[in-house]
Amino acid sequence: MKQRIFVIVLFLIGSATLFSQTKVSGKVLDSNSTPIPFANIVFKNSTIGTITDENGSFYMESDKNHTSISVSFVGFQTKSITLNKRTSYNMEITLEEEAAALDEVVIYKGKTSKKNNPAIDILRKIWEYRRENGIKKFKQYSYNKYEKLEFDINTIDSAFINSRIFNGMEFIFDDIDTSRITGKTYLPIFLNEAISTVYGDNTTNELKEVLKGNKNAGFSDNQTLIAFVKDLYSDYNVYDNYLKFFDKSFTSPLSRTGINVYNYVLTDSAYIDNKWCYNIIYYPRRKNELTFKGDFWVNDTTWAIKEINLEVTKSANINWVKDLYIEQEFKVLNDSIFLITKDYFQSDFAFNKKEKSRGIYGKRTTLYDDYKFDRKKDKKFYRSQVDPYNYDVYNREDSFWKNARMEELNKDEKKVYKLLDTLKTVKAFKRLYNIGTILASGYIEFNNFDFGPLFSTVGYNDIEGLRLRAGGRTYFSPNDRWRIEGYGAYGFKDNKFKYGLSGKILVDRKSRLIISGGNRRDVEQLGASLTNTNDVEGRSLASSSVIMTGDNNRLTSINLSAFNLQIEPARNFTIGVTGTFRALKPADRSLFSLDFIDPDTNEIRQEIKQTEISTRLTYTPGRKTTGYGVDRIVVNDGDYAQLFLNYSAGIKGLLESDFDYEKIQLYYRQPWNIGGFGVLNSSLELGKTYGTVPLGLLSVIPGNQTYLSIYNTFPLLNFYEFTTDTYASLHLEHNFNGRIFSRIPLLRKLNLRELVGLRGVWGELSDENIAMSAPSNIPLLAPDDEVYWEYSLGVGNIFKIFRIDFHFRGNYFDNPDARKFGVTGSFGFYF
Template identity: 80%
Template sequence: MKQYTLVAFLVFLYQLSSLAQTKVSGVVSDTNDGPIPFANVVYANSSVGTITDENGRFYLESDNNYSELRISFIGFETKVIALDKKVTYNMEIELIEEANSLDEVVIYKGKTSKKNNPAIDILRKIWKNRRENGVKKFKQYQYDKYEKLEFDLNTIDSSLINSRIFKGMEFIFEDIDTSRITGKTYLPIFLNEAIYKVYGDNTINETKELLKGNKNAGFSDNQTLIAFVKDLYSDYDVYDNYLKFFDKSFTSPLSRTGINVYNYVLTDSSYIGDKWCYNIVYYPRRKNELTFKGDFWVNDTTWALKEINLEVTKSANINWIKDLYIEQEFDVLNDSIFLITKDYFQSDFALNKKEKSRGVYGKRTTLYDNYKFDIKKDPKFYKSQVDPYNQDVYNREDAFWDQARMEALNKDEQKVYKLLDTLKTVKAFKRLYNIGTILASGYIEFDGWDFGPLFSTVGFNDIEGWRLRAGGRTYFTSNDRWRIEGYGAYGFRDDKFKYGISGKYLIDRKSRLMVSLGNRRDVEQLGASLTNTNDVEGRSLASSAIITTGDNTRLTSINLTAFSMQIEPRKNLTLGVTTSFRTLKPADRGLFSLDFVDPDTGELKTEITQTEIATQLAYTPNRKTTGYGVDRIIVNDGDYATLFLNYGVGVKGILESDFDYQKIQFLYGQPWNIGGFGRLTTSLELGKIYGEVPLGLLSVVPGNQTYISIYNTFPLLNFYEFVTDTYASLHLQHNFNGRIFSRIPLLRKLNLRELVGFRAVFGELSDENILLSAPSGETLLAPDIDPYWEYSFGVGNIFKVFRIDFHFRGNYFDNPDARKFGVTGAFGFYF
């Protein structure tokens, strides 16, 4: 998980003054002092309200003055309480059971009937008419969009104010405010505004979003942060069956499967604007599932939403998110079409879900206006790319923003811009910001040069022993058009120095025409992946893992020089050509051999020399990146499909190259969100080598002798256990995200997540290639009788950061040193 919490926490701090006129909080319980979860709490004679949480607690505020509070829940008498003051906290409200209430157990669990329920009758009408509303009804559409992103440090108390971390920055706490959603104190710490023009064509299923202006609180180079937050709060449609947030699929309250997941109660009817609407309250049937609680207002003729509120329950199986709250408002076009006009999204990032824990609010407010329809544009309009980094867009004058904003900043939001200018002069703030940058990027920043990455400093393998590595890169901004990177490494056992150096230059930003050149001399584990490229900067984990099972002596010394050119003619479609020259020899010839017989001379050779020209095509639809320079950061890593095709030709004789051959490789990877059943990750790899080549140039099935769970490897295969010249490999991994464990009482509260995996590979190896490498003494086997396969079961989210996988071999038990069972694990920060 990206270190967004830390980055947001260390960016800067500020204050916001109170605007609300009526604030209430408290707890709703029954006559036995039992909390009543999901009770409806609203200001009387209004549509402003909320739902109590699992513990019966609520907080509600409004900019208007109200004199009464109305509390209701199925099976209990509705209660109206007079509000004598504008602010009334810690209310204790007791509801009395109705004389003709349902069975006591049903009341306590809050279950509602699926039959003869008017709320569900209305829900079915919403399903029937869902596609008759919104921009999907039109062939083409366009509109203006204003987006405001904000971070707030919440739960401000004396211990935080007086902590050493803020010494020298006490002035930021002069004023604080309370959230209208949670009632917690908070300080705004970051603000970004953006104006977009959005175009869409439903007939060809294309959209295009043009950025017209961007402004943020003090940092002009904040594209990574903004892009990452935008991806967290990606666009969604509440009419869809599932809503994806933070890599999780939540069941929408408007889902066709909603009646199996939610309770629905028709509570009210009223005019919203000039439209008569029904109010329906919904809340989960079970705990620990990815669901919401809240309410929505729906029109009585078009069955379109007018307003909806969604709040994730605290028991939901999601990490680092304590609260998540959504509001949407819709307006009417031509008395029939409902279009979204406002979307408000607030999440509370925190280390735990305790009521008093401190965290960071992430807020996104999106406003929509100036809708226009059925204005057709040439399909080329959607395909063409514009200059992705227009300096004018990031330097709009105040007059532009005064006119373009659809919602004026309040006085406290305006102060955020001024505050950061002050904070940037404070040494204490500079220290905090630098620490956050190091932890987030892995590099220590200097003027134009970064030292790192720090996380690859230490390694160990059987050849080098303990290994130390130090490197760096040029870095001025995230939009640098050129970059030089390098590293040096030293192994204490082999007493040898290794290095790598490379340079890149972005010739044209619009087409992303780029050239690169580099050289690397190092020790690595060949065959760490089936589909590979001659990447000068690449290095496999297998050659530097600190702990392994069995011996890790089959390492190769590689001297690789590569020159490449690539271009992106269309977004996320990359074409490249790479010319490489490499020499391969065993890192320790006494432990491992790459010997082969020269087919022309019959001479025994111990070192492979090879020149190769390769053409690559990569397509990554829906990939989102940030930065417009030679390097870009992927902000939705692992959330898009990948198609990769590599065609390489070995050229004999050039620079004393040894072999002529042709190699073709194909990779297709795809993540799938299976609604409420979790997430399936799949990958298919195919490859073939035409021509006779020795062991060092064959396709090695990637074994994994580390104790780390690495996707697209075979955890029970040893390095070089299977070698092929033709292969087909399939990997499947499914994460149920706790759907099974959430139904087991003893495991429910642990929020564990169950994983299953399956891997298989079929490959062949020609007799000619086996004979060519016979002098190496290596036993070359291919899974050509039956596909080799493994399966695994895993438990994730252990203490929120650890997963453990149990692997079982399916066949080929008679292979030398075959492992029938193994355990791997991995640490990671996942939502």
């Protein structure tokens, strides 16, 4: 958790310099002083160039000396400009229209024609000879990979440098320079390097990456930060129809659907590596869509991409990212095979997209080398578990890095390694670090103990009234092999103390054998989800939400003890066995009753005592985690499939347990990326209880009486409105990511996102189970006549952080206190 503070501290510190020989910036205008977007600027006699943005502005630099630039756009006369000095900023370049091409100006300044357009003819050739990455053409492959991650503070000005927050750290501003992409000043403040060898087998679909070395500037415990950035900059293939970045699917300029969302212009041709290539500029047909602008060079005979640049336009519907720039270079082996040799990815993280707003550059440079093919390795090689942390890998000598790097660090990148080591001795930096720790993790550090989480300190419900909670955990490092957690809570209305205490230990790091156990005595809203966990530290949001619709008084006092064994025999496949003992009774019997008829004595009982053994199988393909201790952090939360199978058995008589029963449950969740149409989240839940049990052990369909949008609940169901022993539930929610609103002129600039949802549940409840819980004051109903269903319409990305959903009930309007309509909302930071 502590690594998250680095994202906050990155906005506040840094130092270093990049050096280049030639830099130019400015604007390109027509004769009426109107900016020309997407004009082409290149250093003459080179392939180094850029295009202007929507405002006609550009910035370009090279590490070589150049004496002139060429500026061109279809329908205008090409203009050559001599450079009299190495840095030429704020140039104003006016292009004259070609008299014979005035009609073309109308075509290419706006939407380009899809007919008789040579650029689109070339694009069709690219589709016809569409390449696959060369590694997919061989049975087996391996290659070396060098990856460099860097963070920089950008847009440095005197006000920022003189800020009081940097008192005592002024030395970090000794050197600043400008970006070769944007022309902004910046300070490199974090650097991580990794060397690895990647092995793959296309016949068995096996993949293994062996880390050979890892080195970073200043902090050794940065796995979460690195994993988070790697997930944001996940691998991609520009030949694919859609490229996924920041949880969004962008239409590739090489996509077969590209002509519907991009304008294409053929602007130049030249030799690259002794091959004649065409240069094509592309830019969006409409604003606010998830598209790029840029250009690419394509060979005239193989129709393979030699170089490509992609830049996200500022109007794209994406939050917290002001700019995104990608460069890729390829080595073409023959007419059908290409291999990527370089991938450069830069993003500008900022709170808004104003030109002068300050932010953080995140850069990833990946180089590929030493490709080898058809060298078979046995299955044991791919499936053998290795220690996820090897001390030697993270502490390589300088001689290793000198020989292993595929490109040398420049002199300023080398300074970064010294900078943070110095900063850690400065009191002002330590103060910022501690503040960042609290904001990022929610815990306050006291040596090897963390107090918190602070965000769960205050709660409220009808039983406890105002609830105050205090807790903590042991914390020596993010990779602790054991951890103890606990909390205490007090309700000022019921005047009762509650607590929870748990411990866990990682016995074996390779198989991730974990033993855990604990005890919790608290009040809880049962039925908040169909597949409940036995986490003794857990507590559902429904138990203490401050604002509720209707009464929140059907809470249960729970005394839960649990002991768990868990192992991960294969990546993302977990087997767990848990033994629990629960004592359940109403938190306030005058408001809520769990009474049932004891089948042995026919007497009415108020408390349930139950021992249960459960076996769980969990499979999460595609899940990415970081850390190698007893606790791991999920990097791509919600962006992977989940399959959960649980078999539970109640054992009567063991520890005074009341019932024998069997329960089987299946949960399957799958997100579906539907290209440019957004993301569909789906979940299916099935369950059945065999045996006769009381209300406290049945499956309650999860209602939601809070005003918060909670996935996998039914917002218009009250708590305990439906109770089942057999159920099937389906939830569908689609986020169009603004595709519809972006086509509506009055809504386009707001970057809102439209959501639709549909959910339904069917269930049964046996006469025996109804009869057993007849003494309770809860009407036992199941949706067995027909499937209960709801639908919702939502608007997301309001002020970038808020979402509101409008819910409509489909049937069962005669149920007691049935709600036909409801509104929920939620806050969150999403790209």
